[in-house]
Amino acid sequence: MINTIDLSEYAPVISSDSVAKTIYNLIKEQIQEGEVVIDFSAIRIISTKCSKLIFGQLYKDFGPQFFFDRVIIKNANENVRPSISDGIESILQD
Amino acid sequence: MNNALVINLPERIEINYLTTFIRKMNSFYKYKNCKIHQFYLVASYLKSIDIIGVLLLYKFMEYSIMNNCFFRPRTIDIHRINSQIAEYGFGDLISSCYSSRNMYEEYKRLKTISSETFLVSPIIIYKDNDNRDRIEKDCFRQIMRFYGDGDISGMIFMVMSELISNFYSHSDDQSRSIIVAYGNHSSVEVACADAGEGIIQSLRHLFPHKADNEILKIALKKGVSSKPESFHMGYGMWMIDEAVRMNRGRLVVYSQNSYYERISSSVKCISAPLWKGTIVYLKLNLSIPINVKHIIRSSSNFKIQFI
Numbered sequence: 001m002i003n004t005i006d007l008s009e010y011a012p013v014i015s016s017d018s019v020a021k022t023i024y025n026l027i028k029e030q031i032q033e034g035e036v037v038i039d040f041s042a043i044r045i046i047s048t049k050c051s052k053l054i055f056g057q058l059y060k061d062f063g064p065q066f067f068f069d070r071v072i073i074k075n076a077n078e079n080v081r082p083s084i085s086d087g088i089e090s091i092l093q094d
Numbered sequence: 095m096n097n098a099l100v101i102n103l104p105e106r107i108e109i110n111y112l113t114t115f116i117r118k119m120n121s122f123y124k125y126k127n128c129k130i131h132q133f134y135l136v137a138s139y140l141k142s143i144d145i146i147g148v149l150l151l152y153k154f155m156e157y158s159i160m161n162n163c164f165f166r167p168r169t170i171d172i173h174r175i176n177s178q179i180a181e182y183g184f185g186d187l188i189s190s191c192y193s194s195r196n197m198y199e200e201y202k203r204l205k206t207i208s209s210e211t212f213l214v215s216p217i218i219i220y221k222d223n224d225n226r227d228r229i230e231k232d233c234f235r236q237i238m239r240f241y242g243d244g245d246i247s248g249m250i251f252m253v254m255s256e257l258i259s260n261f262y263s264h265s266d267d268q269s270r271s272i273i274v275a276y277g278n279h280s281s282v283e284v285a286c287a288d289a290g291e292g293i294i295q296s297l298r299h300l301f302p303h304k305a306d307n308e309i310l311k312i313a314l315k316k317g318v319s320s321k322p323e324s325f326h327m328g329y330g331m332w333m334i335d336e337a338v339r340m341n342r343g344r345l346v347v348y349s350q351n352s353y354y355e356r357i358s359s360s361v362k363c364i365s366a367p368l369w370k371g372t373i374v375y376l377k378l379n380l381s382i383p384i385n386v387k388h389i390i391r392s393s394s395n396f397k398i399q400f401i
Contacts, residue, residue, distance in 0.1 A: 015255035079386035
């Protein structure tokens with residue numbers, strides 16, 4: 001089963017802790033049912049802290065294999081991708 | 095004005111004269127709770143003031159009111175800078191200093207003055223999530239409307255979101271962070287100031303034996319955070335500094351008694367007159383848009399499914 005989470009209501013920038021926690025909770029709820037597609041079409045920037053709060057924490061909660069199998073990032077632009085990667089890397093360094 | 099306390103504002107209150115202005119004004123700190131009668135702030139000699147000047151002038155006035163420095167303070171010839179006060183959106187805030195109006199009342203946040211200039215009116219960064227979410231959403235959408243949906247907006251989003259995040263996470267009820275931005279089609283200036291703890295004090299526990307201006311310089315390095323066990327990555331100020339370097343822009347970070355300045359690739363960090371809190375000013379050239387992709391070169395081998 002594949003669920004899709006559209007982030008357009010948070011466009012164009014994800015930078016606040018409360019929004020990050022909302023997104024994290026949405027993904028966490030659905031990831032346990034199957035693959036989750038997270039649609040970044042409308043997002044131009046995600047702050048490094050928010051990336052860590054969302055994707056770093058999910059990676060930590062579920063482990064690498066489960067995370068990479070279930071989380072699919074759609075239409076992330078060139079500025080969003082490195083932020084997501086570094087958010088995960090940062091949690092590993094903690 | 096015999097027996098009166100008079101402070102004459104200097105000729106220029108601009109980014110190039112920042113330390114001069116703060117040195118003149120920081121005597122305010124010793125008047126906390128003094129309720130001095132017959133205080134006059136004189137603007138008769140003032141010739142020019144820019145966005146950082148208006149912001150800091152307001153912050154000093156705010157400090158004096160919140161800390162009962164003076165009893166019925168008076169200004170002289172402040173009308174000389176009415177147009178600049180209005181231009182940078184500080185009309186309501188400075189008016190509230192003279193009246194009994196609630197200084198915290200909401201006001202119109204964003205204005206496009208003309209088709210040639212853009213203003214993000216002063217935004218007070220509260221420790222209130224709903225307010226922050228609403229402000230940021232409005233602010234960023236207006237930026238996109240003026241500059242389009244491209245690399246220029248991306249650059250402004252990046253620096254403003256990291257700046258707001260920094261000031262927000264270090265704010266408390268007293269710090270009253272204010273951010274303002276002003277631009278046209280060739281450059282953008284962003285200025286932010288608070289009366290909070292200050293960068294040096296927040297990092298002192300991590301670097302107990304370093305000099306103050308060394309700590310300020312360290313604060314702009316990648317991965318340095320006053321809260322290393324939290325979700326803070328310590329990337330915010332580093333990314334802003336890197337963006338300014340690549341953009342050949344200008345960055346000033348002033349905190350407590352230290353002053354850091356980057357102009358293009360040239361950096362200096364020196365001791366300075368006391369400002370209780372932190373000031374950040376940056377100017378970006380819109381002809382060289384720098385984004386996250388230019389700064390974060392992720393070398394990870396994560397098997398993230400990007401589609």
